[in-house]
Amino acid sequence: MKIFSSKQFYEADKITTEKQGITSVDLMERAATQIYGWLHQRLQGAQVPIHIFCGIGNNGGDGLALGRLLVENGYLVKCYIANYTDKRSPSFLTNYSRYKDVTKNWPLLMTCVEDFPAIAREDIIIDALFGIGLNRPPEGWVKQLIQHINTTPAYKLSIDIPSGLYAEQAITDHEAIIKPNHTLTFQAPKLSFFLPESGPYVTFYEILNIGLDEEYMQTTKPVAQLIAKPQAQRFYKQRNKYAHKGNFGHALVAAGSYGSMGAAVLSTKSTLRIGAGKVTAFIPECGYNIMQISVPEALVQTDVNPKVLSKIEFDFMPDAIAVGMGMGTGKESVAALRGLLKKVTCPILLDADALNCISSTKTLLKLIPQNAILTPHSGELERLIGEWSDDYDKIEKTKAFSKKYNVIVIIKGANTIIISEGEMYINTTGNPGMATAGSGDVLSGVITGLVAQGYDPLMSSVFGVYLHGSAGNIASQLIGFEAMIASDITEALGDAFIELFRQDEQQQAPAD
Numbered sequence: 001m002k003i004f005s006s007k008q009f010y011e012a013d014k015i016t017t018e019k020q021g022i023t024s025v026d027l028m029e030r031a032a033t034q035i036y037g038w039l040h041q042r043l044q045g046a047q048v049p050i051h052i053f054c055g056i057g058n059n060g061g062d063g064l065a066l067g068r069l070l071v072e073n074g075y076l077v078k079c080y081i082a083n084y085t086d087k088r089s090p091s092f093l094t095n096y097s098r099y100k101d102v103t104k105n106w107p108l109l110m111t112c113v114e115d116f117p118a119i120a121r122e123d124i125i126i127d128a129l130f131g132i133g134l135n136r137p138p139e140g141w142v143k144q145l146i147q148h149i150n151t152t153p154a155y156k157l158s159i160d161i162p163s164g165l166y167a168e169q170a171i172t173d174h175e176a177i178i179k180p181n182h183t184l185t186f187q188a189p190k191l192s193f194f195l196p197e198s199g200p201y202v203t204f205y206e207i208l209n210i211g212l213d214e215e216y217m218q219t220t221k222p223v224a225q226l227i228a229k230p231q232a233q234r235f236y237k238q239r240n241k242y243a244h245k246g247n248f249g250h251a252l253v254a255a256g257s258y259g260s261m262g263a264a265v266l267s268t269k270s271t272l273r274i275g276a277g278k279v280t281a282f283i284p285e286c287g288y289n290i291m292q293i294s295v296p297e298a299l300v301q302t303d304v305n306p307k308v309l310s311k312i313e314f315d316f317m318p319d320a321i322a323v324g325m326g327m328g329t330g331k332e333s334v335a336a337l338r339g340l341l342k343k344v345t346c347p348i349l350l351d352a353d354a355l356n357c358i359s360s361t362k363t364l365l366k367l368i369p370q371n372a373i374l375t376p377h378s379g380e381l382e383r384l385i386g387e388w389s390d391d392y393d394k395i396e397k398t399k400a401f402s403k404k405y406n407v408i409v410i411i412k413g414a415n416t417i418i419i420s421e422g423e424m425y426i427n428t429t430g431n432p433g434m435a436t437a438g439s440g441d442v443l444s445g446v447i448t449g450l451v452a453q454g455y456d457p458l459m460s461s462v463f464g465v466y467l468h469g470s471a472g473n474i475a476s477q478l479i480g481f482e483a484m485i486a487s488d489i490t491e492a493l494g495d496a497f498i499e500l501f502r503q504d505e506q507q508q509a510p511a512d
């Protein structure tokens with residue numbers, strides 16, 4: 001599914017009204033009707049007080065149109081206008097009058113703190129103060145209104161976006177943002193819903209289709225692609241009945257050091273579990289028995305150095321290589337990595353200490369092959385690209401890095417982001433149970449195993465991150481977040497494939 005910018009939504013709005021021969025008030029009516037339907041389905045006429053807080057732009061207009069529909073259908077509604085300026089939008093004004101026509105009363109105009117209404121805990125609040133037109137943080141009594149709403153325990157529903165949150169700009173005042181229980185967003189989610197600093201304001205969201213121009217939505221290059229089940233299903237390559245292990249590639253996992261052999265074991269096992277035909281683990285000698293016993297399906301080759309990797313030499317042509325997990329950052333490791341980067345001819349994934357070696361020895365940067373996959377967590381990314389001021393700065397700096405070195409960068413986290421050639425893919429699977437040592441090693445194996453099987457590096461990255469998160473979700477359903485360890489993710493990879501084609505009763509995310 002696509003994520004669009006505010007500018008693109010305004011364009012879509014304009015094109016839709018032109019092509020469909022409707023006015024923007026008609027479009028607003030569609031939006032309000034959708035929200036009304038959503039609420040009515042749940043409330044079924046219940047006489048619970050509904051407080052609608054409207055701004056003076058089109059988000060406020062949505063709120064007023066919703067208020068009118070609710071009143072017309074017998075609900076107990078009070079509409080309040082946060083009258084912070086006289087520059088009201090035309091569609092707002094139309095709905096302002098329409099509301100009065102139905103209720104015979106103007107909505108209550110608020111201009112100061114004294115105007116704030118009391119709200120009981122069982123009431124419902126609709127937040128229509130600001131939408132994607134927010135252009136500065138709310139201040140003064142408007143900010144206090146947001147805080148007043150946030151302090152009430154009443155259920156809060158935000159229209160389009162929590163008021164005070166930008167669609168694609170960093171937060172400057174965390175105290176001036178509505179914290180809703182639920183957000184109903186129009187047509188497509190906004191970028192801020194998925195980033196670590198702003199995502200917590202959008203714990204639950206649903207998309208309402210308001211019929212924006214299909215052609216525009218299909219043909220416009222989005223800000224990012226959201227990867228959910230319908231997208232992931234398209235990546236899957238079915239196996240041929242007559243396939244043999246040679247068809248699924250031979251992967252090399254160069255990893256581990258004395259005290260960190262688990263990283264090599266985890267990566268090697270998940271490379272096999274995801275379906276690589278054959279996997280060779282290249283490890284320091286101290287890990288030989290550990291690897292043979294832990295992963296009997298893997299072949300093992302050992303380094304001349306007993307405790308760390310120093311010279312990565314192998315006697316076959318791998319189809320994919322993963323390097324770095326638990327490998328250490330001493331001078332032997334740097335030399336081993338340098339030697340490998342100089343001779344590598346197949347796709348390569350660089351993780352963990354391989355990234356740390358590159359950060360400490362910048363001359364390695366120019367040896368990174370084109371299309372290499374880098375899988376940093378935040379700490380590793382910062383060492384690689386330097387500090388960032390906010391999530392958007394982080395994305396821009398990562399894009400610049402990815403472009404400069406022609407590599408795929410996977411920013412791991414709650415919504416892992418994959419950046420390649422200026423494009424951005426945001427994953428939707430995964431959970432906090434995966435915040436456990438070794439889960440990144442599993443991801444490296446998953447992606448490498450996909451590359452070995454013939455998925456291209458970008459597809460392997462996007463599909464691998466999705467499957468890894470999906471396996472984490474399946475594992476968490478069995479054992480919860482706290483008890484989950486990285487091996488549980490590997491063990492659930494099979495179910496992640498099965499889940500890919502399981503018919504949901506309610507498909508969460510629509511296909512493009």
Ligand SMILES: NC(=O)C1=CN([C@@H]2O[C@H](COP(=O)(O)OP(=O)(O)OC[C@H]3O[C@@H](n4cnc5c(N)ncnc54)[C@H](O)[C@@H]3O)[C@@H](O)[C@H]2O)[C@@H](O)CC1
Binds near residue numbers: 028059062130160212
């Ligand atoms: N484009 C679309 O797809 C549709 C958009 N609709 C609604 O329209 C909204 C966008 O409407 P608008 O562009 O009118 O923007 P908003 O309704 O978000 O309001 C912006 C207004 O508030 C002012 N403003 C911004 N930040 C402020 C601040 N901190 N303090 C005080 N004033 C501030 C702006 O100058 C502008 O006048 C969407 O979020 C959505 O709710 C819907 O009506 C349906 C269709």
Ligand SMILES: Nc1ncnc2c1ncn2[C@@H]1O[C@H](COP(=O)(O)OP(=O)(O)O)[C@@H](O)[C@H]1O
Binds near residue numbers: 376416432442
């Ligand atoms: N809160 C979370 N929600 C979803 N996924 C998470 C969360 N925390 C961690 N993960 C995932 O778990 C993995 C952790 O990787 P990493 O930090 O490299 O672990 P390690 O270095 O211990 O192997 C990443 O794939 C990341 O996206």
Ligand SMILES: [K+]
Binds near residue numbers: 128129130131
């Ligand atoms: K809002």
